[in-house]
Amino acid sequence: MTVAINNINIKSLEAFRAIIQTGSATAAGKQLGLTQPGISRLLALLEEHVGFQLFYREKGRLIPSDEALALVKEVELTLNSVERISLLAKNIAQSNLGLLKIVAPNSFIAGPLAEAVASFLQEHPQVNVSLDTHSPERAREIVARRSANCGFIQLPENHPGLICESIITSGTVCAISRQHRLAKNKKITPKDLDNEDLILLGKGRYSRQQIESIFRKKNISMQVKVETHTVAIACTFAKMNVGIAIVNELLAKQYEAKGLVLVPFSPAIKHEYGFIISAHAPMNRLTQSFYQHCKAYFSSNVSAL
Amino acid sequence: MTVAINNINIKSLEAFRAIIQTGSATAAGKQLGLTQPGISRLLALLEEHVGFQLFYREKGRLIPSDEALALVKEVELTLNSVERISLLAKNIAQSNLGLLKIVAPNSFIAGPLAEAVASFLQEHPQVNVSLDTHSPERAREIVARRSANCGFIQLPENHPGLICESIITSGTVCAISRQHRLAKNKKITPKDLDNEDLILLGKGRYSRQQIESIFRKKNISMQVKVETHTVAIACTFAKMNVGIAIVNELLAKQYEAKGLVLVPFSPAIKHEYGFIISAHAPMNRLTQSFYQHCKAYFSSNVSAL
DNA sequence: ATTGTGGTATTACAAATTGTTATAGGGTGG
DNA sequence: CCACCCTATAACAATTTGTAATACCACAAT
Numbered sequence: 001m002t003v004a005i006n007n008i009n010i011k012s013l014e015a016f017r018a019i020i021q022t023g024s025a026t027a028a029g030k031q032l033g034l035t036q037p038g039i040s041r042l043l044a045l046l047e048e049h050v051g052f053q054l055f056y057r058e059k060g061r062l063i064p065s066d067e068a069l070a071l072v073k074e075v076e077l078t079l080n081s082v083e084r085i086s087l088l089a090k091n092i093a094q095s096n097l098g099l100l101k102i103v104a105p106n107s108f109i110a111g112p113l114a115e116a117v118a119s120f121l122q123e124h125p126q127v128n129v130s131l132d133t134h135s136p137e138r139a140r141e142i143v144a145r146r147s148a149n150c151g152f153i154q155l156p157e158n159h160p161g162l163i164c165e166s167i168i169t170s171g172t173v174c175a176i177s178r179q180h181r182l183a184k185n186k187k188i189t190p191k192d193l194d195n196e197d198l199i200l201l202g203k204g205r206y207s208r209q210q211i212e213s214i215f216r217k218k219n220i221s222m223q224v225k226v227e228t229h230t231v232a233i234a235c236t237f238a239k240m241n242v243g244i245a246i247v248n249e250l251l252a253k254q255y256e257a258k259g260l261v262l263v264p265f266s267p268a269i270k271h272e273y274g275f276i277i278s279a280h281a282p283m284n285r286l287t288q289s290f291y292q293h294c295k296a297y298f299s300s301n302v303s304a305l
Numbered sequence: 306m307t308v309a310i311n312n313i314n315i316k317s318l319e320a321f322r323a324i325i326q327t328g329s330a331t332a333a334g335k336q337l338g339l340t341q342p343g344i345s346r347l348l349a350l351l352e353e354h355v356g357f358q359l360f361y362r363e364k365g366r367l368i369p370s371d372e373a374l375a376l377v378k379e380v381e382l383t384l385n386s387v388e389r390i391s392l393l394a395k396n397i398a399q400s401n402l403g404l405l406k407i408v409a410p411n412s413f414i415a416g417p418l419a420e421a422v423a424s425f426l427q428e429h430p431q432v433n434v435s436l437d438t439h440s441p442e443r444a445r446e447i448v449a450r451r452s453a454n455c456g457f458i459q460l461p462e463n464h465p466g467l468i469c470e471s472i473i474t475s476g477t478v479c480a481i482s483r484q485h486r487l488a489k490n491k492k493i494t495p496k497d498l499d500n501e502d503l504i505l506l507g508k509g510r511y512s513r514q515q516i517e518s519i520f521r522k523k524n525i526s527m528q529v530k531v532e533t534h535t536v537a538i539a540c541t542f543a544k545m546n547v548g549i550a551i552v553n554e555l556l557a558k559q560y561e562a563k564g565l566v567l568v569p570f571s572p573a574i575k576h577e578y579g580f581i582i583s584a585h586a587p588m589n590r591l592t593q594s595f596y597q598h599c600k601a602y603f604s605s606n607v608s609a610l
Numbered sequence: 611a612t613t614g615t616g617g618t619a620t621t622a623c624a625a626a627t628t629g630t631t632a633t634a635g636g637g638t639g640g
Numbered sequence: 641c642c643a644c645c646c647t648a649t650a651a652c653a654a655t656t657t658g659t660a661a662t663a664c665c666a667c668a669a670t
Contacts, residue, residue, distance in 0.1 A: 007315060007316060008315060008387055008390060008391060009315070009627095009628095010312060010313060010314070010315055011312060011628085013390075024645090024646070024647090025646080025647070025648095026645080026646065026647085034628095034629075034630095035629080035630065035631080036646085036647075036648095037629090037630080037631085037632095037647090037648075037649080037650095038628075038629060038630075040647065040648060040649085041627095041628075041629085041648095041649095042628085044648090045627090045628095049394070050394035050397070050398065051394065051395070051398040052394075052397065052398050052590055056586070056587050057647075057648090059636070059637055059638090059646090060635085060636050060637060060645090060646050060647050060648090061637090061646065061647080062646090062647075063586070065587075065589060066403075066589035066590075066591075067397045067589060067590055070393070070397060070402075070403065071390070071393060071394060071397065074386075074389055074390050074393050075390060077386055078383065078386040078387055078389070078390055081379075081382055081383040081386045082313055082383055084379055084383070085313060085318075085376070085379050085380060085383055086313060088375070088376060088379050089354070089355035089356065089357075089376060090356070092355070092357065092372045092375060092376065093355065093356040093357050097375075098371075098375065281361065281363075281368070282361050282370075284370060284371035284372060285357055285371075285372055286371075314656095314657095316657085329616090329617065329618090330617080330618070331616075331617065331618085339657095339658075339659095340658080340659065340660080341617085341618075341619095342618090342619075342620080342621095342658090342659075342660085342661095343657075343658060343659075345618065345619060345620090346619095346620095346657080346658090347657085349619090350656095350657095362618075362619090364617090364665070364666055364667085365616090365617055365618050365619090365664080365665050365666060366617065366618080366666090367617090367618075
C-alpha cells in the first residue's frame with residue numbers, strides 16, 4: 001500500500017459541510033448518522049489534506065475560519081455534483097432516461113407497435129423514442145451496426161450480425177366488404193376465391209410467396225385486381241368492394257369497421273415478427289427494458305389473435 | 306459500523322474514468338499507480354453502487370456500455386470539481402488568493418507601507434488589497450469588529466478588542482530648509498528653536514503632546530507659524546523656509562530632497578507603530594502571511610532609521 | 611499444436627481507513 | 641457546584657483498499 005495522504009474523501013467533505021451547516025460536530029454527526037468522534041476525525045483528516053485549519057477552537061467550540069468559508073462554497077458544488085451522479089445512475093438503472101431508436105415496418109408501427117410504445121413511454125416519461133422505417137434489408141443493416149437499438153422484422157430472419165427473438169405471431173385473413181357474398185363465411189379458402197377479384201400486397205415478399213404457392217398447389221389462378229404496398233390501402237379498396245384483400249390479421253385488425261369484415265383465410269398462413277438487436281453487443285438497459293415491455297405487452301394484449 | 310454500501314467513492318470514479326480513457330483496466334492501473342486487480346475491484350464497487358454493469362466483458366476485454374458512456378461525462382465533471390477543491394485549498398494554504406483589508410494612517414501608507422504592500426503583492430500575485438484610512442478611533446473599531454483584517458496604528462494602544470504588536474519605531478527630526486541657518490546642525494534642541502517659526506501637526510495627538518511637554522519643561526515657548534495635519538504639507542512649508550517642522554522621521558524620509566534637510570531632534574522622541582488585529586479571532590492565513598512579510602520587511606529595510 | 615503476450619477475475623492476505631465506545635477536559639447556566 | 645453541552649483523544653473492531661499470486665481466455669507468432 002502506498003503512503004499517500006493524498007486523496008480527498010467525500011465523507012470528509014460531507015462532514016465539513018455538515019459542520020458548517022449545523023455549527024457543531026455533534027449536530028453534524030447527528031445529521032450524517034455518525035458519532036461526534038467520527039466527525040472529529042473526518043475533519044482532522046480534511047484539515048491535514050488541505051494543509052490548514054478549517055476551524056479554530058475557541059472555548060471548546062468550532063468556529064469556521066475565513067479559509068473554511070472560502071472553501072465551503074466549492075465543496076458544496078462538488079457534493080452537489082456527486083449527488084447528480086447518484087441521481088443519474090439511478091435514472092439509468094431504472095431506464096428512466098435516454099433515447100431509444102427503433103426501426104420497424106410502417107404497418108407494424110401503425111398497428112401493434114404504436115400502443116406498445118405509447119404504454120412504454122407512459123411508464124418511462126423521460127425516455128425519448130425515435131421510430132424509423134426502412135426496407136427490411138436496410139433495417140437489418142442499421143440494427144446490426146447499432147445505428148438503432150432494436151428493430152421489428154418479419155421472420156424468417158438469419159442475418160449473421162443480428163440476434164432475433166420471435167415476439168408475435170399473426171394469422172392471415174381476407175378483408176372483405178360486408179356487402180360481399182362471402183362476408184358471412186366462417187373461413188375463406190383459395191377455392192372460394194376462384195374468379196374473385198383480389199387485392200394483394202408485398203410483391204416478392206415471403207408472405208406473398210406463401211399465398212401464391214398455396215394457390216399454385218390448388219391449381220387456382222389468382223385474379224389480382226389491385227396490387228399495392230400497404231395494408232391500409234388494401235383494406236380501403238376491400239371496403240369499397242373492389243375485391244378481396246388477403247392480409248396479415250395483426251396489421252388489418254385496426255381497419256375492421258362497419259363496412260369491412262375480416263374472415264380467416266384457410267389454410268392458415270402464419271406471419272411471425274421478430275425483435276432484432278445487434279449480435280455485436282448486448283442490449284443496453286433501456287432496450288432491455290423495452291424488450292421486456294413488448295414481450296409482456298404482446299403476449300397479454302394480442303394473444304387473442 | 307453501518308452496513309451501508311452507500312457512499313460513492315472518488316477512487317472508484319477515478320478508476321472508472323481511467324478505464325474509459327485508456328481502454329483497459331491494466332492501463333488504467335498504470336495511470337493511477339495501482340495494480341490491475343485494484344482497478345478491477347474499484348470498478349466492481351462502482352458497478353455495485355450504481356446498480357448496473359458499466360462494461361460488458363467480451364473476450365476478456367472491458368467494453369464500455371451505453372450506460373457507462375452516458376455516465377462518464379457527469380463523472381468527469383465531478384472529478385474536475387474535486388480537483389478544483391484541491392487547487393483552491395493549495396492556493397489558500399499558500400495565501401495566494403483573497404482580499405486583504407488593511408487600515409492605516411494616510412501618511413503611513415504613503416510612506417513605509419507602500420513598498421511593503423507592493424513587495425507583498427509581488428510575491429502573491431493573485432491577492433487583492435484594500436487600503437483605507439480612518440481616524441485612529443475609527444480604525445481601532447473597524448479592526449476590532451473585523452471589518453478589516455488588520456491595521457497599523459501609532460502606539461500607545463490599549464483597546465480591549467485588539468491585539469497589538471509593535472512593528473516599527475522611528476525617531477523625530479526637524480525638517481528644515483537648506484537655506485536655514487540651523488540646516489547644518491548635527492542635532493536641533495528646543496533651545497535652538499526658541500524664537501524660530503515652527504510648523505506643527507497632529508494637534509491633540511500623543512506625539513504632539515510629547516513635543517509640547519518637552520518645550521514646557523525647558524520653559525521655552527513655541528512659536529507655531531503653521532498648524533497642519535499631514536507630514537507632506539509640513540515638509541512642503543519647511544522646504545519653502547516658512548519655518549521648521551518637527552516631524553516623524555519615518556514619514557518624512559521620503560520628502561528629503563535638494564532643498565529640504567532632516568536634522569535629528571533632541572531629546573529623542575520615539576514614534577512607534579503597531580500592527581493591530583481583532584482579539585476576537587485569530588488572523589486568517591493571508592493576514593498572517595502579510596504580518597510575517599511586514600515584520601521581515603521593516604526589520605531589514607528600515608532598521609537604519 | 612504450442613507458446614508468448616496481453617488482457618480480466620478471483621483469492622488470500624496485509625495495511626490503512628473508518629467507524630465505534632469510553633474517557634478526559636473545558637465552558638456555561640441554573 | 642453540578643448538570644449539561646461541547647471537543648479531542650485513545651483503544652479497539654470492522655471494513656475498505658491495497659498487494660501478489662494465480663487461473664483463465666483470446667490472439668498472434670512460431
